Amino acid sequence: MTTTHDLDLDAFAGHTARHDVRTGDVARELADVYAATLAHLAGPDAHVLAVPYEPVPDVDPDPVLDPHLYVVDAFGRPLLRLRDGEIPAVTDPRLRAYWGDFDLARRACHEEILDRLRRMGGVFPRFDPRVPDVRVGLPISATAVTAAGGARLLSRQGAPCLDTFEAADDMFRTATDTLMRRIADTITEALPEAAYLLLAVFDDHDYSHEDTYPKRVLDERGETLLDFDLKHEQVDLSGLSDRTRAAWGRRTALDFGTLRHTLQWLHSRLVVFDELPSDLRKAEYDDKWYCVALRPDVRVEIGDPHADHHRLAYEPVVRPYRPRAA
Template sequence: MTTLIGNTFGALVARHEDHTAALRRELGTMYAEALVDLAGPTAHALTVNYNRLPSHSRPDPVRDPRLCVIDAFGESVLRLLDGWIPPLTAPRLRDYWGEFDLTRRVSHERVLDHLRRMGALFPVIRIGDDRHECLPLSDAAVEQVGGERVPAKGSANAFATDPSDAQYEILRTAHNDLARLIADTITELIPDAAYMTVGIWGDHMYNYEDTYPMYVLDARGTVLHELFNDLDVSRLSARTRAGWGRHLPDFPTFRMAITSFARRGALFDELPDDIRELDHITENERYCVVLRSGVRVGLPDPDEIEHRLSYESPIRPYRPSPA
């Protein structure tokens, strides 16, 4: 009698596991994309448990609620609570989820329960001294936990065990990824754009409250756009719009990003001396973000050893050239 190898118990189990794994990966990926659409481009991971902070013996649901989308710095960018969750914006995602209402917290709990039932594990991600059981959302988060968003039970699962160098690189990548999205958005709308100037009133080393995106300049320093005025985002490509999710790239959005850079200790490049000397550029507006490759930047005086730009990398979505 000939044995039908393809219909043995082992073969049936293997096919079932392959099918389940494919569904698990698809659901994990589509859910992650939906959360980024809801929370914005800084979304890094979805925490799925209470984080026991070092200073607390019990979970703190106010500072760290369950089902909270956090950024690469561990700060909440969206709480998955009824009344807090906005609707999806991307048509492709709305079509995928159909009538399944992701504005309700219970819907998110059901998705996570389905992932668990399909054998998914939620890896632990380290941010500073904290550990979060999570669903990784950003590419950096997926890489940090071993390269698999929803690993299955029994799979090898690597963690970032050294929170110093590894976490610093993740934070720098998170800064530059968001800056790259800002740069690409501006140059798509204003092709000659070379710099986004940043106005800083106060000490660049410590003060971030008065930090603003100011002007878009061309390579000669001519003002092409004042960022206090709205950008015509109707001309943005679908790909760039998808990168922002529901957060329209307007002045408040840029302002929030610039403030978040400064609050977390990031620095900005300086305009070249010849542009800084133009009448419309004040001393408080000498900082900038380059918007495309090869744009000149000013470098700090090597004798100014206290100048942080001499030993720390500024926000650079593209590689500049010295003045």
């Protein structure tokens, strides 16, 4: 006997399947246009866009030093590194019409495209390990598509389980940085000189996530612009843009409780944070130096990521912007 509950589950399964089909079609179209755009930018020899999922042995895994997001030819030779200031403009009229005002000269826009493909269920195929540094990537050339099994993206249902897990993990890292970038941009919009969000972490940062909370906002010299412990200090939010206000919805931007909840949520998922440069540390900051870089090119303390058990080599580091080594 078929119950109403069974019918509801069948209906839900049908809706889910139709949703997956629709998003899969959109993801494939986006992947095709994006591949054509990368071929336009990198030239006729463009073969694969290397997409990093995990550190490559004998190559620094820290994106501060090597971002590992570039187009290679069939021999694995880099043709175009997707770095700000190194990406040419799109000149093809049809491609420009497709992308509109989406600025592909910025690396962040390429990261957003890849993130959207992952969010729509796409899994990037793996390639011949003999091609240097290209373990996972987006096929660009027809030859690369053939080598990937005839598709630019694999569906989550059709991809090997480990690849699906790695794609989901990478999506989480990207989403984490996107969330923290919104927080960073809000802080710098309210406090233009802000450079670091200094954190207080209960007990040992590497093993406990019982309490992680915002402590201070510092400028690039390490001077305090905002102390979250001083409840009477209020940030003037009147100058925030409508876009920033809309992004926070009903929540108050820079609310201590919201920031604390966000940091605890991230820490509970094993993310780690950078460390404040040693020359900026002051006695009143306590003995915890974990921080988030709030804008590009500020310095952070980076140890040797190849050292045994170095925390930056194995866990996702929260980085809304790419900092420099101190």
